[in-house]
Amino acid sequence: MNFWVPLYLSGKLALMTTVILVMVAAPFAYFLTFSRFRGKSLCDALINLPLVLPPTVLGFYLLIVMGPKGFLGRLWGWLTDSSLVFSFSGILLASLVYSLPFAVQPMKAAFAKVDRRLLESAHVLGLSSISTFFRVLLPNTVSGIAASAILVFVHTLGEFGVILMVGGSIPGQTKVASIAIYEAVEALRYWEAGMISLILLIICYAVLIMVNVLSEKRG
Amino acid sequence: MKLDVQIRKTLANFDLEVSFSARMGELKVITGPSGAGKTTIVRMIAGLERPDEGTITYNGETWVDTKRGLFLPPQKRRVGYVFQEYTLFPHMNVYRNIAFAAFDEEDVERLMKVFDIWPLRDQKPDRISGGERQRAAICQNLARRPRVLLLDEPFSALDGEIRRKLRHELKALKEQLSLPMIHVTHDLSEALFLGDEILSLVKGKIAQDWLEHQLREIAENGAWISKGWRKTSEDSVVSSRSRS
Numbered sequence: 001m002n003f004w005v006p007l008y009l010s011g012k013l014a015l016m017t018t019v020i021l022v023m024v025a026a027p028f029a030y031f032l033t034f035s036r037f038r039g040k041s042l043c044d045a046l047i048n049l050p051l052v053l054p055p056t057v058l059g060f061y062l063l064i065v066m067g068p069k070g071f072l073g074r075l076w077g078w079l080t081d082s083s084l085v086f087s088f089s090g091i092l093l094a095s096l097v098y099s100l101p102f103a104v105q106p107m108k109a110a111f112a113k114v115d116r117r118l119l120e121s122a123h124v125l126g127l128s129s130i131s132t133f134f135r136v137l138l139p140n141t142v143s144g145i146a147a148s149a150i151l152v153f154v155h156t157l158g159e160f161g162v163i164l165m166v167g168g169s170i171p172g173q174t175k176v177a178s179i180a181i182y183e184a185v186e187a188l189r190y191w192e193a194g195m196i197s198l199i200l201l202i203i204c205y206a207v208l209i210m211v212n213v214l215s216e217k218r219g
Numbered sequence: 220m221k222l223d224v225q226i227r228k229t230l231a232n233f234d235l236e237v238s239f240s241a242r243m244g245e246l247k248v249i250t251g252p253s254g255a256g257k258t259t260i261v262r263m264i265a266g267l268e269r270p271d272e273g274t275i276t277y278n279g280e281t282w283v284d285t286k287r288g289l290f291l292p293p294q295k296r297r298v299g300y301v302f303q304e305y306t307l308f309p310h311m312n313v314y315r316n317i318a319f320a321a322f323d324e325e326d327v328e329r330l331m332k333v334f335d336i337w338p339l340r341d342q343k344p345d346r347i348s349g350g351e352r353q354r355a356a357i358c359q360n361l362a363r364r365p366r367v368l369l370l371d372e373p374f375s376a377l378d379g380e381i382r383r384k385l386r387h388e389l390k391a392l393k394e395q396l397s398l399p400m401i402h403v404t405h406d407l408s409e410a411l412f413l414g415d416e417i418l419s420l421v422k423g424k425i426a427q428d429w430l431e432h433q434l435r436e437i438a439e440n441g442a443w444i445s446k447g448w449r450k451t452s453e454d455s456v457v458s459s460r461s462r463s
Contacts, residue, residue, distance in 0.1 A: 120267050121306040123293045125320035125363060139310040 003196045005172055006180035009088070010200075013176060014156040017095040021152050022145060024096070025103035030133060032104070033111040034119075048101045055098070059165025062094050066166060091167035091174050098162045102151045110144020111137060143214070150211055154204055222367050222399040226263055226273035226283075228256075235259055235423035241367075241399035248402045248414030251429065255420040257403045258303075261369045264401065265300045266293030277366060296367075299360030303372040305352040307344040313355050314340035321362035330358040334388070350381035357389075361396075370402040374409065386412055407433055 032044055050058055066084045067073045072093075076084040084090045114137060122132040138145070160178040167174030169183060177196050184193035225238040235256040241247045249257045262268040264275060266282065269290060275283040282291040307316045313336060318327045331337040334354040339347050344355070353373055360368065370389075374382040390413055393400060404410050407430075410417050419430035 115306070117302050117304070117306045118308060120265075120293075121300065121302065122308075124265050124267070124296075124298060124300040125359070126294045126297070127320070128294060136308060140308070 002171075003177075003180060003184075003192050003199075006175050006177045007196060007199055009172070009175065010157050010177040013088075013092060013095055013159075014153045016092055017099055017156045018149050018153045020092075020096060021099055021103040022149050025100065025107055025148065026133075026138070026145070028100075029104050029107035029111055030137070033108050047104055050098045051101045055159075055161025056165060058098060059094065059162040062097065062162065062166050066090055066093065085166055086168050086170060086174060088167075088173050091163045091176070094162045094166040095156050095159060098159060099152045099155050102155050103148045106144050106148040106151060107141070110141035110147070113144075114140050146214060147211070150207055154207055157200060157203065220278050222264070222278075222401075223274070223276045224260070224264060226260070226270035226275065228259065228263070228268070228270045228272075230256060230259065230423060233422040237418075237420070237423070237425055239418060239425070241401060243399060244393075244397045245415045246393050246400040246402055246413055248404060248410040248417045249420055250404055250407060250410040250417055251420035251426075253405060256423040257405075257420055258371055260420075261300070261371050261401055261403055264367065265298050265369055266291060266296050267300075297363065297365055299363060299365030299368040301353070301356050301360055301368075301370045301373045304376055305344065305349070305356055307352055307355055307359065309344055312341050312343055313347065316344065316355060317358045317362050319359065322364040326362050326364070327358075330361055331355075334358050348381075349377050350385060353377065353385065354388075357392075361392075366398060368396070368398055368400045370400065372403055372405070375404070375406070382409075389413060407437070 028047065032040065032047070063085060064070050065072050066076070068077065068083065068085075073084050076082070076089070084093065118136055118140070119132055122136045123129075127135060158178055159176070160182070163174065163176055164179055167176075169175045169179050175183075177200055181193045181196050181200075184190070184196070220243045222241045224240070227234060227236045229235075232254075233256075237256075237260060239247065249260060251257055259268060263270050263283070270283060270285060272285050273283065274281065274285070277296075281287075281289050282296055283289060307313070308319065311319065314327065314331070317331060318324055321327050328337065331340060334357065336347075336351055336354050336358065339351060339355070344352055347355070353376075357370075357373070373389075374385050377385065386409060389402075393413070402410075402413055404413075417430060418425050419427055419433075421429045
């Protein structure tokens with residue numbers, strides 16, 4: 001039953017992307033929500049670009065940047081003496097870029113809902129911006145952060161185009177579930193494609209039920 | 220030992236330009252019609268907004284000096300700021316809210332008992348009444364042992380009876396505290412009841428004639444003063460001050 005390996009890779013990729021993005025996206029979301037600076041809309045649009053860009057286009061540019069002659073590819077090669085493209089690290093990096101807006105947007109929406117006076121009150125009470133972020137903002141936006149994490153996880157589970165462009169289909173390294181389904185269908189192995197699809201469907205459905213239960217509990 | 224404020228700021232419809240001082244133990248009320256710039260003044264004292272020009276000093280310590288480019292952030296001013304609406308942190312219980320920035324955690328219990336909210340210590344802010352929340356907000360700010368206490372329409376969201384009760388509590392508190400207090404309100408009876416000095420602000424400028432006009436209107440217009448209201452202690456303050 002070799003379909004467990006792509007499923008494991010997808011799960012690992014989704015989990016790592018989620019953990020990293022929740023940590024990375026929070027400061028981005030904070031910055032975009034509360035600061036005023038020139039070029040904010042340009043910055044916002046840049047982060048949101050993966051939402052509208054065809055995955056193959058994004059994948060193409062990532063391939064150029066992460067390739068042996070690209071800036072990131074050369075830096076990675078110098079640091080690790082290995083190739084970034086066609087590796088798990090490469091598809092992880094691509095996933096982070098591709099899913100960034102899915103992490104930032106729900107957090108931005110959650111941060112914007114917090115009453116500004118709470119944050120001002122924290123400042124007046126002596127808290128620095130960083131302490132206010134951890135002690136006031138984050139505890140009051142748990143549901144937004146959870147929504148962001150779930151969205152990133154589910155979105156990464158289903159990634160196809162960008163991963164295919166950057167990682168190809170190397171079994172055990174970059175051949176994630178969506179690529180395994182595509183290849184199984186191409187090879188007319190419908191039972192295998194059906195099994196992987198069914199497992200993904202059950203996971204996604206379970207996650208959505210969890211979201212509903214959580215939001216009902218939070219009132 | 221006093222707070223000196225000399226500030227100018229261009230707002231959407233007018234220039235806000237005021238100059239005043241508040242001594243230790245003095246409760247200065249800023250009153251006036253809505254949109255006159257009252258809240259902006261206290262926000263600038265708290266460090267939440269910057270004036271375009273001017274200085275704010277406390278006991279010789281410069282908080283703002285636009286000419287010298289000095290601006291002390293709100294975290295370093297150690298002021299208490301009770302907002303118009305409740306700004307207790309919803310994820311903490313009442314006790315944790317008050318202990319949040321307390322100078323000494325031993326103050327927390329004492330203050331909560333003084334303000335009669337000790338039995339509510341384990342409750343979340345959304346489980347207590349408006350009056351209790353505002354009491355807790357005052358405790359939260361006092362627990363920090365502020366150098367200046369700013370109160371921005373702290374009772375405006377409360378109903379009449381609770382508002383009256385809290386006014387009396389605040390007046391009693393004022394006698395115990397030796398710090399400058401700035402209280403913003405558009406409620407004249409509150410201003411007259413609490414204030415050692417009242418500044419009336421109209422379109423960003425101190426205009427004492429507005430206050431005189433309002434008081435004359437109250438005195439002359441019987442419709443403003445119902446019989447029941449005349450009987451309150453606030454009314455005697457209104458009458459005596461309006462005559463003088």
